[in-house]
Amino acid sequence: xxxxxxxxxxxxxxxxxxxxxxxxxxxxxxxxxxxxxxxxxxxxxxxxxxxxxxxxxxxxxxxxxxxxxxxxxxxxxxxxxxxxxxxxxxxxxxxxxxxxxxxxxxxxxxxxxxxxxxxxxxxxxxxxxxxxxxxxxxxxxxxxxxxxxxxxxxxxxxxxxxxxxxxxxxxxxxxxxxxxxxxxxxxxxxxxxxxxxxxxxxxxxxxxxxxxxxxxxxxxxxxxxxxxxxx
Numbered sequence: 691x692x693x694x695x696x697x698x699x700x701x702x703x704x705x706x707x708x709x710x711x712x713x714x715x716x717x718x719x720x721x722x723x724x725x726x727x728x729x730x731x732x733x734x735x736x737x738x739x740x741x742x743x744x745x746x747x748x749x750x751x752x753x754x755x756x757x758x759x760x761x762x763x764x765x766x767x768x769x770x771x772x773x774x775x776x777x778x779x780x781x782x783x784x785x786x787x788x789x790x791x792x793x794x795x796x797x798x799x800x801x802x803x804x805x806x807x808x809x810x811x812x813x814x815x816x817x818x819x820x821x822x823x824x825x826x827x828x829x830x831x832x833x834x835x836x837x838x839x840x841x842x843x844x845x846x847x848x849x850x851x852x853x854x855x856x857x858x859x860x861x862x863x864x865x866x867x868x869x870x871x872x873x874x875x876x877x878x879x880x881x882x883x884x885x886x887x888x889x890x891x892x893x894x895x896x897x898x899x900x901x902x903x904x905x906x907x908x909x910x911x912x913x914x915x916x917x918x919x920x921x
Contacts, residue, residue: 696853703820703854707813711861714809717802718868725875728763729799738886741770745893750777765795769883773890777897784894788887795883799876806869810862817858824851 697704731737737760744753754774760767772791776784828847 696850696857700850703823704857707816707857707861710809710813710816714806714861714865717805721803721872725799725872725879729765729879731760731764731766734766734882734886737766738889741890742893745774745897750774765798765879765883766886769795769887770890773887773894777894781895785891788891792883792887796880799879803869803872803876806865806872810865810869813858813861813865817855820854820858821851824854
């Protein structure tokens with residue numbers, strides 16, 4: 691008995707496995723596109739270098755506008771924008787704002803991926819359930835069959851049971867493999883967000899350190915000039 695024959699002849703056993711398999715495929719396609727295509731910025735280092743150049747040159751509003759070009763689909767741009775629009779606030783409030791934006795972005799990156807592990811477990815259990823049902827039916831049929839038919843019925847029942855197990859594993863194994871790849875990718879994106887958030891905070895500190903130092907030097911020069919004139 692092939693897998694297609696099993697699906698046709700025992701559709702009630704195969705349908706739940708097919709349903710969870712369809713859910714797994716949908717999640718893999720959606721999360722794969724999001725994590726490998728939609729969310730990442732092509733060259734995050736160049737993006738951060740551009741933001742650094744703008745902020746240190748006093749073009750914070752231009753840096754925010756630059757982030758707006760990516761914000762809807764790029765978590766990194768959203769986190770950096772969240773830091774830049776709070777740049778005028780005290781440092782502690784900027785840090786809390788960055789943590790909040792990183793938390794939101796992390797949830798967006800990690801959502802639905804964990805369902806794959808659950809689907810893999812459920813598919814395995816559904817396959818096992820089909821196996822047990824197939825064995826019960828086969829032994830029940832053997833108990834009421836003629837001696838000449840017992841071996842054929844037993845073989846058919848065992849084939850049904852094994853096909854149920856194989857179908858469950860055929861959904862569970864790819865789901866677990868995809869889960870591992872997607873979790874690894876999501877972890878890399880989250881680490882990139884955390885690293886970038888620390889960097890943008892340091893950029894803002896450098897900017898206001900430079901601004902404060904220039905202001906202090908200007909103030910010192912203003913104090914010296916009148917002394918020279920009075921002399």
